[in-house]
Amino acid sequence: MGENIRKMWSYKETIDDSKVKEAISSYLSKMEKDILDMTIKVSKSINYGTISVIGNLEDGKNVSMMVNLKDYSVMSYEVNYK
Numbered sequence: 001m002g003e004n005i006r007k008m009w010s011y012k013e014t015i016d017d018s019k020v021k022e023a024i025s026s027y028l029s030k031m032e033k034d035i036l037d038m039t040i041k042v043s044k045s046i047n048y049g050t051i052s053v054i055g056n057l058e059d060g061k062n063v064s065m066m067v068n069l070k071d072y073s074v075m076s077y078e079v080n081y082k
Helices: 002-010 017-030
Strands: 050-056 062-068 073-080
Touching: 017 050, 017 062, 017 073
Parallel strands: none
Antiparallel strands: 050 062, 062 073
Protein backbone atom coordinates (compact mmCIF):
# COMPACT_ATOMS: atom_id res chain seq x y z
CA MET A 1 0.00 0.00 0.00
CA GLY A 2 2.82 2.43 0.84
CA GLU A 3 4.26 1.97 -2.65
CA ASN A 4 0.92 2.91 -4.26
CA ILE A 5 0.73 6.08 -2.17
CA ARG A 6 4.28 7.05 -3.19
CA LYS A 7 3.40 6.52 -6.85
CA MET A 8 0.27 8.63 -6.47
CA TRP A 9 2.19 11.55 -4.91
CA SER A 10 5.08 11.32 -7.36
CA TYR A 11 2.76 11.41 -10.41
CA LYS A 12 3.31 14.60 -12.37
CA GLU A 13 0.77 15.89 -14.83
CA THR A 14 1.94 18.14 -17.62
CA ILE A 15 0.14 21.24 -18.76
CA ASP A 16 -0.44 21.55 -22.50
CA ASP A 17 -0.64 25.33 -22.99
CA SER A 18 -2.23 25.04 -26.43
CA LYS A 19 -5.04 22.85 -25.06
CA VAL A 20 -5.60 25.29 -22.20
CA LYS A 21 -5.85 28.21 -24.65
CA GLU A 22 -8.18 26.22 -26.91
CA ALA A 23 -10.44 25.24 -23.98
CA ILE A 24 -10.69 28.83 -22.76
CA SER A 25 -11.32 30.26 -26.22
CA SER A 26 -13.99 27.66 -26.95
CA TYR A 27 -15.73 28.20 -23.61
CA LEU A 28 -15.73 31.99 -23.93
CA SER A 29 -16.87 31.95 -27.56
CA LYS A 30 -20.00 30.06 -26.47
CA MET A 31 -20.66 33.01 -24.14
CA GLU A 32 -19.87 35.48 -26.95
CA LYS A 33 -16.80 36.81 -25.15
CA ASP A 34 -13.16 37.01 -26.23
CA ILE A 35 -9.97 37.02 -24.19
CA LEU A 36 -6.94 39.06 -25.14
CA ASP A 37 -4.31 36.49 -26.19
CA MET A 38 -1.30 38.06 -24.54
CA THR A 39 -3.05 38.36 -21.15
CA ILE A 40 -3.55 34.66 -20.41
CA LYS A 41 -1.60 33.53 -17.34
CA VAL A 42 -1.65 29.84 -16.45
CA SER A 43 -0.74 28.70 -12.96
CA LYS A 44 1.96 26.04 -12.98
CA SER A 45 0.62 24.64 -9.69
CA ILE A 46 -1.67 21.67 -10.20
CA ASN A 47 -4.23 21.11 -7.44
CA TYR A 48 -6.27 17.90 -7.64
CA GLY A 49 -5.94 17.81 -11.42
CA THR A 50 -6.97 21.44 -11.98
CA ILE A 51 -5.13 24.65 -12.75
CA SER A 52 -6.00 28.29 -12.35
CA VAL A 53 -6.04 30.59 -15.39
CA ILE A 54 -6.42 34.37 -15.38
CA GLY A 55 -6.66 36.92 -18.17
CA ASN A 56 -8.34 40.02 -19.51
CA LEU A 57 -11.44 40.05 -21.66
CA GLU A 58 -11.60 42.36 -24.67
CA ASP A 59 -14.12 44.54 -22.82
CA GLY A 60 -11.48 45.25 -20.13
CA LYS A 61 -12.82 42.99 -17.39
CA ASN A 62 -10.60 40.45 -15.60
CA VAL A 63 -11.54 36.78 -15.75
CA SER A 64 -10.38 33.80 -13.70
CA MET A 65 -11.11 30.17 -14.49
CA MET A 66 -10.37 26.70 -13.21
CA VAL A 67 -9.46 24.17 -15.92
CA ASN A 68 -9.61 20.39 -15.50
CA LEU A 69 -6.42 18.81 -16.88
CA LYS A 70 -8.07 15.46 -17.50
CA ASP A 71 -10.13 16.73 -20.43
CA TYR A 72 -9.18 20.43 -20.53
CA SER A 73 -12.68 21.58 -19.67
CA VAL A 74 -13.50 24.82 -17.87
CA MET A 75 -14.83 23.96 -14.41
CA SER A 76 -15.51 27.47 -13.14
CA TYR A 77 -15.56 30.99 -14.51
CA GLU A 78 -15.56 34.31 -12.65
CA VAL A 79 -15.51 37.86 -13.99
CA ASN A 80 -14.30 40.82 -11.98
CA TYR A 81 -16.73 43.63 -12.78
CA LYS A 82 -14.65 46.39 -11.06
